[in-house]
Amino acid sequence: MSCGQNQAMTTSPADKPVGLRERKKARTRAAIQDHALRLFTEQGYAATTVEQIAEAAEVSQSTFFRYFPTKEDTVLYDRLDPVLIEHFLNQPADVGPVAAIRAAVHEVFRGLDEEQAELEAARQRLVLSVPDLRAKLFEQFTEGMRMLHDAILRRLGRERDDFAVRMWTGALTGVVLAAYVTSIEEGGDFLEYIDRGLTQFEQGLPL
Amino acid sequence: MSCGQNQAMTTSPADKPVGLRERKKARTRAAIQDHALRLFTEQGYAATTVEQIAEAAEVSQSTFFRYFPTKEDTVLYDRLDPVLIEHFLNQPADVGPVAAIRAAVHEVFRGLDEEQAELEAARQRLVLSVPDLRAKLFEQFTEGMRMLHDAILRRLGRERDDFAVRMWTGALTGVVLAAYVTSIEEGGDFLEYIDRGLTQFEQGLPL
DNA sequence: AGAAAAAACGACAGCTACTATCAAAAGATA
DNA sequence: TATCTTTTGATAGTAGCTGTCGTTTTTTCT
Numbered sequence: 001m002s003c004g005q006n007q008a009m010t011t012s013p014a015d016k017p018v019g020l021r022e023r024k025k026a027r028t029r030a031a032i033q034d035h036a037l038r039l040f041t042e043q044g045y046a047a048t049t050v051e052q053i054a055e056a057a058e059v060s061q062s063t064f065f066r067y068f069p070t071k072e073d074t075v076l077y078d079r080l081d082p083v084l085i086e087h088f089l090n091q092p093a094d095v096g097p098v099a100a101i102r103a104a105v106h107e108v109f110r111g112l113d114e115e116q117a118e119l120e121a122a123r124q125r126l127v128l129s130v131p132d133l134r135a136k137l138f139e140q141f142t143e144g145m146r147m148l149h150d151a152i153l154r155r156l157g158r159e160r161d162d163f164a165v166r167m168w169t170g171a172l173t174g175v176v177l178a179a180y181v182t183s184i185e186e187g188g189d190f191l192e193y194i195d196r197g198l199t200q201f202e203q204g205l206p207l
Numbered sequence: 208m209s210c211g212q213n214q215a216m217t218t219s220p221a222d223k224p225v226g227l228r229e230r231k232k233a234r235t236r237a238a239i240q241d242h243a244l245r246l247f248t249e250q251g252y253a254a255t256t257v258e259q260i261a262e263a264a265e266v267s268q269s270t271f272f273r274y275f276p277t278k279e280d281t282v283l284y285d286r287l288d289p290v291l292i293e294h295f296l297n298q299p300a301d302v303g304p305v306a307a308i309r310a311a312v313h314e315v316f317r318g319l320d321e322e323q324a325e326l327e328a329a330r331q332r333l334v335l336s337v338p339d340l341r342a343k344l345f346e347q348f349t350e351g352m353r354m355l356h357d358a359i360l361r362r363l364g365r366e367r368d369d370f371a372v373r374m375w376t377g378a379l380t381g382v383v384l385a386a387y388v389t390s391i392e393e394g395g396d397f398l399e400y401i402d403r404g405l406t407q408f409e410q411g412l413p414l
Numbered sequence: 415a416g417a418a419a420a421a422a423c424g425a426c427a428g429c430t431a432c433t434a435t436c437a438a439a440a441g442a443t444a
Numbered sequence: 445t446a447t448c449t450t451t452t453g454a455t456a457g458t459a460g461c462t463g464t465c466g467t468t469t470t471t472t473c474t
Contacts, residue, residue, distance in 0.1 A: 174381020
């Protein structure tokens with residue numbers, strides 16, 4: 001019923017402090033997020049109040065804001081970015097950076113089951129259609145750019161503030177963002193657009 | 208005293224309906240924006256209320272929101288993007304797209320006097336330091352990406368939905384954004400970073 | 415098991431960005 | 445001057461978000 005939350009890996013790998021408290025917290029978080037997304041798609045983002053979400057999830061407003069600092073975060077709380085970076089860093093050292101990114105993206109998105117993929121698609125559509133959410137999403141992208149920048153630096157053994165790497169990372173982020181927007185506007189598989197975009201990038205972005 | 212508002216060119220070029228009403232509107236808009244920016248830099252963005260800005264500009268809150276739909280827009284109301292596009296389109300047809308962009312950026316930013324440049328710099332610093340403003344700025348960048356996409360299509364005579372152009376534009380926007388962020392973080396001339404970024408882009412983004 | 419400590423919760427009050435409405439004031443027009 | 449339109453201000457209201465505090469629930473210690 002509830003969508004799978006991958007929260008367990010936030011703690012250290014050795015101990016498993018999955019006490020009753022942790023389980024209830026995870027359930028509450030998932031309930032809030034699920035009901036929020038359902039209400040948003042049913043009656044629109046702006047027309048849905050935090051009070052309604054809290055009521056549907058059977059928590060108080062105080063509790064809502066303890067779990068999600070803003071209403072927007074019920075949609076944009078990003079679980080995927082750190083996972084992507086992790087997969088990227090785990091790629092073998094001899095593959096090029098673009099190939100490593102391609103592999104990481106594939107590994108993460110192919111790992112979603114159909115229900116998760118469906119939910120993710122709905123979420124993406126919602127995000128791009130609501131201005132406030134769009135704005136925050138774009139900021140997330142640039143935060144991702146920064147993380148990617150650090151990862152690339154480490155991978156290539158470059159020193160900090162390498163301007164060429166900065167521009168390279170910026171361009172690649174722009175490509176991914178453009179592919180993302182295109183996939184929403186044109187419809188179709190997100191992964192395919194990313195793939196084509198990365199190929200263009202590898203070929204030097206011919207016009 | 209008041210910073211130069213280039214509002215006049217929004218009307219059709221033939222008539223000049225610069226009546227008393229129009230002049231007062233321009234003055235009010237400038238007053239709100241100036242006092243807002245001053246208060247933001249003096250006491251911080253979040254700590255400054257709309258009420259304070261309205262009081263400083265000697266207008267009611269109603270009037271404030273008639274001029275600026277949101278508090279953020281006092282900082283982010285962008286007058287430069289359409290000007291940039293216009294200059295880009297006015298470049299001679301035989302220069303390449305990157306060179307045309309470079310020329311347009313130079314023309315626009317070199318056209319600012321020292322006071323305007325100083326104000327613009329303060330504005331840029333403020334924008335990147337406040338999360339809410341950052342988010343909206345990034346959205347503006349992608350709107351700029353869309354406008355640039357259309358302009359490039361027209362310039363190259365391509366048909367709509369050319370994937371290669373989309374990726375090219377996305378990458379270029381990413382480069383400009385990265386150069387922008389770098390110029391804020393590292394300090395130094397904004398134009399110089401843009402120039403170097405565009406050069407990197409022209410050279411195929413070597414690592 | 416029982417007590418103490420810690421964490422989570424709900425209720426309430428308050429601030430502020432933002433919207434809607436409507437009457438008064440100011441500018442344009444004749 | 446008189447009329448018509450645009451702009452403005454006052455007021456009331458909604459909703460996101462914060463802070464506080466007493467209560468309940470869960471964990472930990474003995």
